[in-house]
Amino acid sequence: MQVLNKILSRYAGEKSDLVPLLQEIQSEYGYLSEELMKEVSHFTNAPESEIYGVATFYTQFRFTPKGKKHISVCTGTACHVTGAQQIIEDMERHLNIKEGETTPDEEYSLESVGCLGCCALAPAAMVNDEIKSKLSLRNIKKLFKGYKPPESSK
Amino acid sequence: MWVVLVCYAEPIVMVLKPQEPSVIYGNVTKKVARKITRSHIMQDTPLPDYALGSWGGEIEGIIPLFEQKSMKMQERRLRNCGFIDPTNIGHYLAQGGYSGFMRALKMESSEIIEEIKKSGLRGRGGAGFPTWMKWQFCLDSGKKTNYLVCNADEGEPGAIVNRSLLESDPHSVLEGILIAAKTIRAKKAYLYCRAEYPLALERLKTAIKEMKERGFLGKNIMGSGFNLEILIKEGAGAFVCGEETALLASIEGERGTPRTRPPFPTTEGLFGKPTVINNVETMASVTQVMQQGAEKYSQMGTKESKGTKTFSLVGQVKKTGLIEVPLGTTLREVIFDIGGGILDEGEFKSVQIGGPSGGCVPVQLLDTPIDYSSLLEVGAMMGSGGLVVMDHSTCMVEVARYFLEFIQKESCGKCVPCRLGTKQMLDILTVITVDKGKKKDLDVLPELAEAVKLGSLCGLGQSAPNPILTTMRFFMEEYQSHIEDGICPARDCKEFITYTIDSETCDGCMGCIKSCPVGAISGKKDKVHIIDTLKCVKCGTCLDLCKKKKNAVILANNC
Numbered sequence: 001m002q003v004l005n006k007i008l009s010r011y012a013g014e015k016s017d018l019v020p021l022l023q024e025i026q027s028e029y030g031y032l033s034e035e036l037m038k039e040v041s042h043f044t045n046a047p048e049s050e051i052y053g054v055a056t057f058y059t060q061f062r063f064t065p066k067g068k069k070h071i072s073v074c075t076g077t078a079c080h081v082t083g084a085q086q087i088i089e090d091m092e093r094h095l096n097i098k099e100g101e102t103t104p105d106e107e108y109s110l111e112s113v114g115c116l117g118c119c120a121l122a123p124a125a126m127v128n129d130e131i132k133s134k135l136s137l138r139n140i141k142k143l144f145k146g147y148k149p150p151e152s153s154k
Numbered sequence: 155m156w157v158v159l160v161c162y163a164e165p166i167v168m169v170l171k172p173q174e175p176s177v178i179y180g181n182v183t184k185k186v187a188r189k190i191t192r193s194h195i196m197q198d199t200p201l202p203d204y205a206l207g208s209w210g211g212e213i214e215g216i217i218p219l220f221e222q223k224s225m226k227m228q229e230r231r232l233r234n235c236g237f238i239d240p241t242n243i244g245h246y247l248a249q250g251g252y253s254g255f256m257r258a259l260k261m262e263s264s265e266i267i268e269e270i271k272k273s274g275l276r277g278r279g280g281a282g283f284p285t286w287m288k289w290q291f292c293l294d295s296g297k298k299t300n301y302l303v304c305n306a307d308e309g310e311p312g313a314i315v316n317r318s319l320l321e322s323d324p325h326s327v328l329e330g331i332l333i334a335a336k337t338i339r340a341k342k343a344y345l346y347c348r349a350e351y352p353l354a355l356e357r358l359k360t361a362i363k364e365m366k367e368r369g370f371l372g373k374n375i376m377g378s379g380f381n382l383e384i385l386i387k388e389g390a391g392a393f394v395c396g397e398e399t400a401l402l403a404s405i406e407g408e409r410g411t412p413r414t415r416p417p418f419p420t421t422e423g424l425f426g427k428p429t430v431i432n433n434v435e436t437m438a439s440v441t442q443v444m445q446q447g448a449e450k451y452s453q454m455g456t457k458e459s460k461g462t463k464t465f466s467l468v469g470q471v472k473k474t475g476l477i478e479v480p481l482g483t484t485l486r487e488v489i490f491d492i493g494g495g496i497l498d499e500g501e502f503k504s505v506q507i508g509g510p511s512g513g514c515v516p517v518q519l520l521d522t523p524i525d526y527s528s529l530l531e532v533g534a535m536m537g538s539g540g541l542v543v544m545d546h547s548t549c550m551v552e553v554a555r556y557f558l559e560f561i562q563k564e565s566c567g568k569c570v571p572c573r574l575g576t577k578q579m580l581d582i583l584t585v586i587t588v589d590k591g592k593k594k595d596l597d598v599l600p601e602l603a604e605a606v607k608l609g610s611l612c613g614l615g616q617s618a619p620n621p622i623l624t625t626m627r628f629f630m631e632e633y634q635s636h637i638e639d640g641i642c643p644a645r646d647c648k649e650f651i652t653y654t655i656d657s658e659t660c661d662g663c664m665g666c667i668k669s670c671p672v673g674a675i676s677g678k679k680d681k682v683h684i685i686d687t688l689k690c691v692k693c694g695t696c697l698d699l700c701k702k703k704k705n706a707v708i709l710a711n712n713c
Contacts, residue, residue: 014407015406015407015408016405016406016407016425017407018407019387019388019390019404019407020387020388022390023349023388023390053409054407054408054409057392057409057410057566058390058391058392058410059390059391059392060349060390060391061390077468077469077506077509077540077542077556077557078468078469078474078542080556081469081470081542081544081548081553082469082470083694086693086694089691089693090671090693093671093672113350113391114309114350114391114393114560115309115310115314115350116350117308117314117317117350117351118314119314119466119468119474119540119542120161120162120164120314120466120468120474120475120476121164122468122469122474129352136695136698137669137671137693137695138669138695
């Protein structure tokens with residue numbers, strides 16, 4: 001909680017700080033846990049339901065931990081027409097999880113996102129902060145080289 | 155990075171030598187980079203084989219870049235992008251940067267508004283509202299505190315216009331913000347940028363820091379008594395926040411839901427104060443108008459749509475990337491002359507303009523000029539500048555379904571017709587694409603579309619049915635084939651198609667067996683291979699692979 005207090009100390013607790021505050025907490029902790037949101041509720045003097053309501057409205061916020069390698073597959077129009085859906089399905093097969101999930105060993109997490117803005121390099125995905133461009137079912141194998149997913153996804 | 159339509163050939167290297175024309179190389183790999191270093195850099199021998207064009211003169215065997223047809227047609231507001239260092243304000247100043255603002259400092263608000271009015275500039279965010287009018291409304295409200303918000307929440311899939319401006323020429327946007335804020339007498343400006351654009355955010359932060367150091371921001375700017383603070387707000391991934399009232403709610407720390415207008419933000423906006431909301435590209439255009447003068451700016455474009463517009467040309471086209479053309483250029487010129495035509499010599503089918511709120515324009519309307527009114531006539535809209543080209547392998551019912559899926563996910567849920575209507579429309583479209591469509595679906599869809607259009611508060615809902623309406627208008631026969639004949643003419647919808655191997659042409663090379671991600675293909679070396687249709691996930695990997703070898707994989711409709 002020391003980390004959290006340090007973040008909170010930079011804000012005045014006003015309502016308009018809520019989104020940036022949650023963003024900063026998520027970038028530090030990787031996700032928004034129930035406890036963290038309770039603390040934010042105390043801090044901003046707003047009901048927990050409201051904090052949760054705002055957090056769930058925006059797709060950026062997640063409520064489960066990320067994997068060590070977090071993969072965001074772009075599903076913008078250009079990526080869609082060049083086969084993003086197949087890329088996602090194939091990654092699901094490689095990792096034995098569904099989109100939006102994390103592997104049980106917390107190595108990988110997979111999600112689909114709105115346009116990443118690399119339309120000229122479609123289909124694209126982001127692995128942590130690095131853009132992978134012109135993906136194909138052949139070249140994504142390299143991303144998972146040597147990785148064997150644990151048996152069950154739950 | 156050079157952003158004007160050589161994006162398709164990235165990575166780009168530009169070799170500049172004193173007293174010589176520069177050479178721009180494309181598709182540079184490690185190997186080519188080594189060759190360029192050895193031959194051009196160390197020995198003064200340029201390599202025409204790898205060059206895209208020259209710059210500032212001719213070199214034997216290399217055509218000057220801007221003499222080439224695809225480049226000649228373009229105009230450049232992105233003129234600084236790729237030429238200046240976006241992290242060094244000195245570069246921007248050397249290109250005449252901030253001269254537009256310095257001019258504005260000596261003018262009254264009414265004079266600046268008059269200048270923008272004369273330029274004919276209309277908002278580049280999509281709807282095309284005259285920029286000067288917004289500013290005037292805000293001033294007319296007569297309140298003491300006004301806010302300026304620059305909308306950089308470019309959520310439209312397929313559009314990357316704002317991103318490139320913010321990353322490669324952030325000061326041109328910030329200068330526009332200064333001018334607008336000075337005009338509407340705002341002391342605080344917000345720049346609302348997507349969190350998905352980390353580099354843009356970083357560049358903006360650097361640029362703002364530099365502005366402060368040079369006295370372009372803060373208290374008593376350039377000794378004029380004008381104060382301004384620019385705050386960056388990161389969006390958190392909600393498409394609807396591109397809608398102005400939703401964007402304001404988001405800055406205030408609420409769920410980003412739109413509200414009823416009027417009152418318009420120009421009378422009651424952020425924190426209840428009059429607020430002008432302008433798009434990134436609009437801000438950069440304001441800079442251009444003030445630097446060049448309204449007269450020069452208004453010479454470009456058509457009578458009603460002045461100036462230039464940046465588009466991101468993507469999809470099944472040879473040269474993908476950003477382009478900037480005068481308004482009034484036709485779609486055909488953009489796709490075939492600038493974009494070089496369809497990928498793999500395919501057949502043009504449709505171009506999607508304006509993202510989920512826009513529409514699909516078919517081949518017979520390719521000569522439509524790109525301006526605000528002509529696009530509305532064909533059921534599309536300017537949007538924020540995405541042009542996604544589709545060829546014969548794209549199913550238009552599936553495209554409509556894709557956009558509806560996007561809209562349905564992004565609908566904030568406030569208006570019932572949008573929340574439920576988009577879901578119903580999506581369900582119907584999904585049913586059609588999995589071969590379970592019924593004839594009456596084609597009557598229900600337009601009815602629902604009308605209801606959603608009329609019953610929604612904001613632009614997202616009002617334009618949500620556009621993809622369905624335009625595809626039904628121009629590609630009705632595709633809907634009918636899905637429902638009546640059980641055929642997907644584009645062979646795109648998986649439920650309709652099967653992959654098989656032609657036993658006469660297959661030479662048993664084992665290539666497809668190795669490439670199949672699910673192990674659905676079996677066979678021995680030099681013997682005909684077989685696809686197990688039950689295991690096959692219809693990903694098309696084997697087809698792509700074999701196309702270049704034997705072309706033995708056949709993709710066909712089930713019946």
